Amino acid sequence: RKEVEQDPGPFNVPEGATVAFNCTYSNSASQSFFWYRQDCRKEPKLLMSVYSSGNEDGRFTAQLNRASQYISLLIRDSKLSDSATYLCVVNRNSGGGADGLTFGKGTHLIIQP
């Protein structure tokens, strides 16, 4: 099983729709979870951290299910500018506190007018 798995898509979604992605991770000891966004030929940038209680930032909602080891991202009222690749990120938990991050391959989202 890969460390972080995502459906690569592409997800083609009409503007204004709601879209959701899931991601699964294999390391049950992981403690930190994130969604990053990457635009074409650009570097990844943090979209939001994912907390056990779930968290919301405007149109974006992230949830964590530790028992099933998956993370989700929900985008409501999607905009054309949401078109990007969304990367699921989990800490490697190599021991000793903060450590490297493992990225999924990303889910490609295309918002259509």
Next chain:
Amino acid sequence: GAGVSQTPSNKVTEKGKYVELRCDPISGHTALYWYRQSLGQGPEFLIYFQGTGAADDSGLPNDRFFAVRPEGSVSTLKIQRTERGDSAVYLCASSLGGPNTEAFFGQGTRLTVV
């Protein structure tokens, strides 16, 4: 700007040559990460530094790859005897360290081995 800086932005080298890629992290960031990314893939972990020491180098693919961070700031990724399969974008990121801290990425070095 005060972001993560990587040089060069592009590097073309011949198969078998040695290359060095440089990363200047954000000032004060103790954690530094190297990744490489091929087209259509997510960033692949290579190595993570906490201060001057490599806390996790398990992602380095083989002994042709080596990275240093001698003063706990600038880092250099070194690739010996380059192969065509090494062609990728090499990304560097830095963070304050600690759980749930944001990692900030540089714009990457696009390495092409011909």
